[in-house]
Amino acid sequence: MTLIAQYHVEAQTGIGFLLQQGHILTVIDPQGEQVADLVAFGQSYKTEWLSSGRSIDYSETIYLTTGHVLYSNRSTPMFTIVEDTVGKHDFLFAACSSEMFRILGGIEGYHPSCFENLVKNLSPFGITGDMIPTPFNLFMNASVLPTGQIKIAPPLSRPGSFVRLRAEINLIVGITACSTEACNNGTCKPIDVEITN
Structure with a gap:
């Protein structure tokens, strides 16, 4: 595989970037027990985005892992999971937000959030807050x-997962x-990202 791009995402921050068809996106948990929220939109039609409902429906499971396809709201395959060293992720919870911290945690002051970080880093591509779907929460350990x-519960990911x-x-x-x-066993840590072909 040829390395095309590499990113280090500091704790409680985010990134936005273009990914071309056929390229491989690797999301790495360098320290372990850290969730990474993933959303995606079509470059051709920004109103086509990653869909939790479609992906769960067509895979007939809420636990998506190696071999499963992640679909858009228009039922277009967006990603195929080709390798997964953890096997337990979440596709039910919305991105954390200031409203979530206030409603569930009683936090009235500022707290960094995934929703804020997604909006901030995707706005250069014309993505607005109202367009952010339920993320594929990599490494998040949620059970029904x-x-x-x-x-x-704490993520099952270990350093390098x-x-x-x-x-x-x-x-x-x-x-x-x-x-x-609370999703990261008490401490927020970084995430690493690689794009290869």
Whole structure:
């Protein structure tokens, strides 16, 4: 594989970039137990975005891993997961936001959030806050209990754990190093990203 681009995403920040069809996106957890929020949009039609509902529906599971396809809201394949060293991710929770911290945590002051970081880093590509879909929350360890309650536990990722995804169309991609301490076993850490072909 030829390295095309490499990014280091500091804790509680994000990035936005273009990803071409056929290229491989590798998201790495360098320190372990750190979630990365992933969203994507079509380069041709920005109203086509990564869809939690379509991806879960067509895969018939909420636990998407190696071999599964991630679909758009128009049922277009956007990514194929080609390698996954963790096997447990979340596609149910929205990106954390200032409203989430206020409603669930009672935090009235400023707190960094994935929603803010996605909007900030995707705005140069014409993506607005109202367009941000439910992210594919890489490494997030969420389980649905028999009662329907969703329990969040520390990520299963260890230092160097990664997920490789192949772009099936030309994409605009946003990735964050999640800002919610509770999802990352108490501390927010960086995420590394590589693009290869």
